Amino acid sequence: MLYGIKDAANLHVYEQVAGGGLKPVLYADYAKTSSIDFTADSIYAYNKTTKAIRWDKQREGTFKTEMEVFELKWLSLLFGTTMSNKTMPVAKREVLNVQAGGAGAELASVPKAGSLVIFKLDSDGISHGTEQTAGTPATTEDKYSIETKALTFNATTFSTAGKVVCYYLLEGTHNTFTVDNVSFPGGYTIYADSAVRGTNQVDTFVQYQLLNVKPKSNVSLTMDADNVARLSIEWDILADSTGDMMHYVEV
Numbered sequence: 001m002l003y004g005i006k007d008a009a010n011l012h013v014y015e016q017v018a019g020g021g022l023k024p025v026l027y028a029d030y031a032k033t034s035s036i037d038f039t040a041d042s043i044y045a046y047n048k049t050t051k052a053i054r055w056d057k058q059r060e061g062t063f064k065t066e067m068e069v070f071e072l073k074w075l076s077l078l079f080g081t082t083m084s085n086k087t088m089p090v091a092k093r094e095v096l097n098v099q100a101g102g103a104g105a106e107l108a109s110v111p112k113a114g115s116l117v118i119f120k121l122d123s124d125g126i127s128h129g130t131e132q133t134a135g136t137p138a139t140t141e142d143k144y145s146i147e148t149k150a151l152t153f154n155a156t157t158f159s160t161a162g163k164v165v166c167y168y169l170l171e172g173t174h175n176t177f178t179v180d181n182v183s184f185p186g187g188y189t190i191y192a193d194s195a196v197r198g199t200n201q202v203d204t205f206v207q208y209q210l211l212n213v214k215p216k217s218n219v220s221l222t223m224d225a226d227n228v229a230r231l232s233i234e235w236d237i238l239a240d241s242t243g244d245m246m247h248y249v250e251v
Contacts, residue, residue: 001198001199001200002198002199003196003197003198003199003204004197005194005195005196005197006197007194007195008031008032008033008034009031009034009192009193009194010027010028010031010193010194011026011027011031011034011190011191011192011193012024012027012190012191012193013025013027013028013077013188013189013190014190014191015186015187015188016186016187016189022189025073025077025188026071026073026074028065028067028070028071030067030069031065031067032068032230033064033066034064034066035064036061036062036208036210036237036246037061037063037064038059038062038237039059039060039061040056040058041056041057041058042054042055042057043055059245060236061210061236061238061245062234062237063192063210063213063234063235063237064233065232065233065235066230066232066233067230067231067233068228068230068231070231072175074231074233075177075221075231076177077185077215078185078217078219078233079184079185080184080185080186080217081178081179081180083175083176083177084175084176084177085174085175085176086173086174087171087172087173087174088171088172088173088174088176089112089115089171090169090170090174091167091168091169092108092109092111092166092167092169092170093165093166093167094108094165094166095164095166096163096164096165096166097161097162097163098151098153098161098163098164099158099161100158100159100161102137102152102153102155102157102158103152103153105150105151105153105164106149106150107149107150107151107168109149109170110148110170111166111168111169112168112169112170112171115167115168115169116134116146116166116167117131117166117168118131118132118133118144118151118164118165118167119164120132120142120157120162120163121162121164121165130142130157132144132153132157132164137152137153137154137155137157138154140154141154141157142154143157151164184217185214185215185217186214187212187213187238188213188215188235189209189210189211189212189213190208190209190210190213190235191207191208191210192208192209192210193205193206193251194207204250206248206249206251207247207248207251208246208248208249209246209247209249210235210237210246211239211240211244211245211246211247212238212240212245213235213237213238214235214236214238215233215234216233216234216236218234220232
């Protein structure tokens with residue numbers, strides 16, 4: 001029977017843990033492409049100028065996946081870390097209207113102490129004008145005061161209504177991971193579900209079992225206004241303790 005394949009495999013990703021166990025960490029049924037490649041080095045004996053005998057050695061395998069939709073856990077996996085909830089500052093930018101006389105502006109959130117920086121905006125509503133610094137706006141131009149989130153500016157600086165842009169840090173609990181210079185991906189086992197269809201038009205479900213894989217820690221995530229971002233991952237297929245690299249199993 002002849003077979004054809006038209007499918008990107010669904011992936012069960014298991015982390016290899018101490019003691020030889022496996023811990024499931026990700027399941028992906030949304031990969032756009034998946035491919036398995038094996039190569040080997042060859043040494044030849046020649047009969048004069050013709051290859052007569054070949055010895056093969058050093059088999060190497062690569063598993064490649066590409067996704068257009070994905071869980072953010074994939075990114076942390078590639079950097080050898082995990083997602084977690086932590087208290088972290090995030091940068092905020094707000095454009096606020098200021099009434100004539102300097103009142104009427106209020107931030108959406110309470111800024112982290114010492115992080116607030118304010119500029120008066122030029123008439124185009126975009127370009128930075130004079131920086132507004134903390135002080136006593138009742139007596140000094142280009143000064144502001146803040147009470148919780150409410151801002152007050154100098155009446156002369158804002159003799160007419162205008163706009164300000166406010167930059168500040170906001171602290172809160174966020175889902176996050178950190179990239180450092182010492183953490184790299186660990187070892188994994190991947191079970192890749194797929195199907196092959198015979199000339200009898202019947203599907204046979206198969207599983208490619210990649211016994212010992214390690215993702216390459218080369219990450220390129222291009223954000224493009226005109227094209228969908230694609231996450232490409234390349235895994236080295238290594239031999240396990242028995243020398244096996246992959247099982248092909250008809251389910």
